[in-house]
Amino acid sequence: MTDVNRLLLDVLNELTCYIREEDFAGWDPYDGLNSEVFNVLPFKNNSYYRLVFSQLLKRCPFNLRPFLIIRKERNPKGIALFASGFFNLYKILKKEEYLKEGATLLSWLENMKRTDFSGFGWGYNFPWQSRYHYKPKFYPNAVVTSFVGQSFLDGYNTTENSKYLEIAKKAADFLLNEVMVVDDDSVYFSYSPSDSSQVINVTALVSVFLAHLHYYTQDALLRSVASRGIKFVIKKQNEDGSWYYGTKKYQQWIDNFHTAFNLLSLKQFSQYINDFNFREELKKAYDYYTKTFFMEDGRVKYYNDKLYPIDIHAIATAIITLSKFGDIDLAKRVLNWAIKHMWDKEKKYFYFQKHRLYTIKISYMRWSQAWMFLALTEFLKDLRKCSG
Template identity: 45%
Template structure:
């Protein structure tokens, strides 16, 4: 099947549900689970993991409704922006207008600037984040999509919404300082989690925003946050997910997020001093997360479970690395379509060693597939 045809089928599928669906981590939206976990951290984590790992979608039995996830909406907006760049159809622009209106409606309230969270409560090992608590990751992806939409159409509403994000990042997020010249942004305003992909994604959005606002505070914050995570890059070019004892793993798609963030700095003319580190990171990414047939590994030292995020982010990233990585990109793409595409307009969640999780998740799976395939088509058109 041609990728353009696949994208059309995926678009039709997602539009038929108005971009609403279940999510791997939405267990706490269940009224039953809310009662049975008694607000206990460990019971919340266990319940979330049991629902996430189930190969059968038991959410309807638990009263979990399908919903709109802001990050997913942002990824769909980004995808239609790319489609419009290649083929300026009226329907793409109309879809973008609808998705932008949904982002406005889903925006978290009570913060210094525009920001977005998840449509479910979220319990981690260290913090409880209520539904709607804005995250730097969600907000950064949406911000990048808004900037690309503005650069495509020149409509100031997209730019104004993106620029508003800088106030959220600079005023509402906490900072963990390493030294005088570097700090890490928190994951949300209610925690102090130090997570490198989140920090670098936020920093990369700020450096792109700086090109439009020219505020020195924005540039300084972006470079300081980047400095923090670059000082934590390992000698082989990799990063741990975070530097707490329980979070020292190295996985595929978060590695891709880190490198994509760093590439934005280089493209904006503010990351040349990290060029060698970037090249080392790209080499590590390409050399440690893929088998010869394009199979995307989850961790650097473990293949399964193969989560759709791994090939999706790899396609996004390596599509932008040019001819040197074309064979790798094509191999990952072929593997993804062969093993994770349902044949009915949507993608599966995970492939495990002996079984497949075929549940359709709108944000985690379909939005990421749409984002990656449209990026592949855009890059292929450019070259």
């Protein structure tokens, strides 16, 4: 066993113990509006104060959640990431406990589905306020539903339980009927049923989920819609290979993990559909990504033009993306840096963000632990493939 494998397994085992002890429940950077204190204040329904309160709590280097009475909860997206990670572990280590754990988490997700829309939808376990929209707790959206759908497909791939495939089909029904928007010869997917925003990675994530589902069902409609969604993503690519977060003027930034989502989606789409017509665009995007977002020592930049904050979510998606593209050495450097600087050896969890002068050491279950758990299992799986 190599030193990297040993270190990876040690951290993974300790992280697994931590998330089990917490019952997969925790805080989230965006859970401010779950505060029982905020919700008795007279301005709790004011969109401006909701947004400011949420952002201040997210950026605060100290954990004020116990004082604001924000309780630890399970997050459907986080649970989906954990489930996919446990199915990875079962495939690697062949231990029944991981298979059972993944199945138990999928059962929880099944119970948390929203059925008051077309098909099945899932949302975050907190209300969220953006500049222009407010969504109540568990209001279904395209991103969470796509990740949950992918976790059921991972379960189906591992167990061949047809129930999981049927639930994934219901997730696709939600995406096709509630958030799909036709855009000339392409389509895009809005973030949620009540808006028409064009966030590029949302369309990428939905499209690759539909392509993955098509891989198992051979449904021609899924192939067609997924292909048109990817066409939209390609159409929005900048000349240098990058993507802005969205198409609105206030969304014109370029960051690490949303770029990674686009890259992974394009690569996996081509594999599921057997369509390699955009190799040039994919190569240009990957070259931009690796040249822009990584430091020599393994640090991962958050934005294209700014190093800080170094964010664990960006680190996790970078590890997954690099390993899927076969860039194992760079992925190892990122992982080693993360374990050295973002892993709490005593408390057995990953920190949230490292800023120039301080580190936010709060444990966020979805944002930090779930993403790193998935990243570690994906990287371990890819390392095993490389070693034969």
